[in-house]
Amino acid sequence: MSDALHQDAVRTLQDWKSADPGQDQLRLDYLDHLAGHPDGLMRACLPAHITASAVVVDPAAGRVLLTLHPKVGRWLQMGGHCEPGDDTLAGAALREATEESGIAGLSLLTGVDGRPVPVKLDRHQVRCAGKDRPENTHLDVQYVAVAPPGAQELISEESLDLRWFGFDGLPELSDGSVRTLVGIARALV
Known part of the structure; x- marks a missing residue:
């Protein structure tokens, strides 16, 4: 991992503020x-x-x-692990979204300074090390990526399915965290 990524993550989380006390506590935990x-x-x-x-x-x-x-069997946003070549959290989120959606030209929502800004944090348990390994915790930093007009998705090997849903028509197999994230995204765009 690059020092640049670690420094960017610290700066991103120090700069990001939420009026929600639970989100702010997560930020401090991160x-x-x-x-x-x-x-x-x-x-x-x-x-x-x-x-x-x-x-x-x-x-x-x-x-x-x-x-x-x-692995999860639910409809989720695009995302995943940071890689050694990532220099920023936003860059990791954009890389994951592009790889998993197959859509070129995605752009992350930015703050007043023009830098991409997270919209939500989510801590959840997963088995990313394998079914026979203990659960570990993902401390997820979540962004909103805007697709260019007429964007066509292309499923990757990382997905069982990839599908567009109306803001008001999210699938039953999506959890509260995804629904909250989509609600935030809808309000921002």
Whole structure:
């Protein structure tokens, strides 16, 4: 992992503020994790590591692209583990969204300074090390990615299915976290 990625993650989380006390507590927990783990963004950091994701939206059509995750069996936003070549959390989220959606030209929503800004944090348990391994914790930093007009998705080997859903028509197999993220994205676009 690059020092640049760790520094960017710390700066991103220090700069990001939420009016929601639960979100702000998660932000502080993420910062504590990074302070105690120089490798805190890498999959090998157990029992927890920071991940990056982005919900892909098409504002003109009022829809969101979700992936049916093979390990989780639910419809989720695009995202995953940071890689050694990632220099920023936003870059990791955009890379994951592009790889998993097959859509070129995605752009992350930005703040007043023009830099991509997270919209939500989510801590959840997963078995990313394998079915026979203990669960670990993903400390997910979530962004919104806007698809260019007329974007066509292309399913990758990381998905069982990839499908557009109307903002008001999310699938039954999506959890509360995804529904909250889509609601935030809809309000922002």
